[in-house]
Amino acid sequence: MRSGDLEGSGFSDLGQDIRYAFRTLRRTPGFTLVAFLTLALSIGATTAMFTVMHAAMGRALPYHNPGSLVMGRATFGGNVNPWASFPDYMDYRDQAESLASLATIGGGAGSVTVTGTDEPEQANITFVTSNLFETLGVPPILGSTFSIEELPQNGPGEVVISHSFWQSWFGGDPNVVGRTLTVDGSSATVMGVMPPGFRFMYDVDLWSPPWPGNSQPITRRYHNWLLVGRLASGATLEEARAEVDVISVQLQEAYPDSNRRKALQLDGLQTAMVEGYRQSILILVGSIVLVLLIACSNVASLLMARGSARVSELAVRSAMGAGRFRLTRQLLVECLILALTSGVAGVLLAMWLQDLILGFVSLNLLGIEELGVSFTMLGIALALSVGTVLLFGVYPSFSAARANPAAVLK
Numbered sequence: 001m002r003s004g005d006l007e008g009s010g011f012s013d014l015g016q017d018i019r020y021a022f023r024t025l026r027r028t029p030g031f032t033l034v035a036f037l038t039l040a041l042s043i044g045a046t047t048a049m050f051t052v053m054h055a056a057m058g059r060a061l062p063y064h065n066p067g068s069l070v071m072g073r074a075t076f077g078g079n080v081n082p083w084a085s086f087p088d089y090m091d092y093r094d095q096a097e098s099l100a101s102l103a104t105i106g107g108g109a110g111s112v113t114v115t116g117t118d119e120p121e122q123a124n125i126t127f128v129t130s131n132l133f134e135t136l137g138v139p140p141i142l143g144s145t146f147s148i149e150e151l152p153q154n155g156p157g158e159v160v161i162s163h164s165f166w167q168s169w170f171g172g173d174p175n176v177v178g179r180t181l182t183v184d185g186s187s188a189t190v191m192g193v194m195p196p197g198f199r200f201m202y203d204v205d206l207w208s209p210p211w212p213g214n215s216q217p218i219t220r221r222y223h224n225w226l227l228v229g230r231l232a233s234g235a236t237l238e239e240a241r242a243e244v245d246v247i248s249v250q251l252q253e254a255y256p257d258s259n260r261r262k263a264l265q266l267d268g269l270q271t272a273m274v275e276g277y278r279q280s281i282l283i284l285v286g287s288i289v290l291v292l293l294i295a296c297s298n299v300a301s302l303l304m305a306r307g308s309a310r311v312s313e314l315a316v317r318s319a320m321g322a323g324r325f326r327l328t329r330q331l332l333v334e335c336l337i338l339a340l341t342s343g344v345a346g347v348l349l350a351m352w353l354q355d356l357i358l359g360f361v362s363l364n365l366l367g368i369e370e371l372g373v374s375f376t377m378l379g380i381a382l383a384l385s386v387g388t389v390l391l392f393g394v395y396p397s398f399s400a401a402r403a404n405p406a407a408v409l410k
Helices: 003-027 029-058 087-096 132-136 163-170 237-256 268-273 273-307 312-317 324-359 377-401 405-409
Strands: 069-076 101-105 110-115 121-127 157-161 180-183 186-192 206-208 223-231 263-267
Touching: 003 029, 003 273, 003 324, 029 273, 029 324, 029 377, 069 087, 069 268, 087 101, 087 223, 087 237, 087 263, 101 132, 132 223, 157 163, 157 268, 223 237, 237 263, 268 405, 312 324
Parallel strands: 121 206, 157 186
Antiparallel strands: 069 223, 069 263, 101 223, 110 121, 110 180, 157 206, 180 186
């Protein structure tokens, strides 16, 4: 027989196996439905959980070279506060040579009334130093950041606006830079527009330099700032921590009334941002994996029982000339069909479950409000569905196919 005939025969046999597998699964609706639902539920739950975990811990932050970004949080007696005072920030910024830059963002987003063009509108604002955007490596798409070096005394003076605020308030006017807004009665010049989707810590419309009249007192006793920095080229996090510890000791000695037992803890930015979610996510992952293992063992038991019930059928097929490889392949094709259909249902279920999980474990600090379908989700679902059924279907299939047909037929 020619090679082409062999290839055609192989494809023909595989096609017969697929058609036969569908007929066999239809003839056993009870087994098929139970196995399908068990796998779909477990694959869907596991896929949703691992997708959320990947989004929180495995997805790189949307900033330039995110691995060199750090977060600084004040500690009191070794316990994280985490807010630092603005004067302390300026000392760390000016003295820490292992940090290429150090910026601040206020401890939350406040609501302000904006006037100047249309009807007055409520907008969310947060206070940042002008070097925040440079530190994150995300420049405005229009204009620049603040030009103010020192703290303004009377109002913000300058603002950077979000892309959505630019579209809604200014209608996407490309000449928006230099225009004036009135923020809570104080005049502010629009300096720049950030890219679509830019977000850091909070959903805001306006970024403004801090000023004492609205961003709370600028004193060493008032702690309301998170510090965000970028490591200098060649510097390591351990070196930066050691340098910051030395500066903290110097501040304790220079300002004993406000800085006694106070220090600054440096961590990788992503590590710090997911710190509050890590334990909850890992507990959920452990629970879901346990559910998956239970489901796998149940499906394996079903496959073993089904294989035992089909020994006579397989013995007849073997007596008629079907080899052990052909019989094993037939059973594995049935397992693969069951895996793929369960995987598709699991993906649909995961799309709903991941939104449910985000309701319990909010990732809004990372700006993750919905996940949708991604290649990561599809890859996880495919690996789980195929791996689960093949792993727990290989042994039952092999055991059923290697039975002695003569002994069975007697």
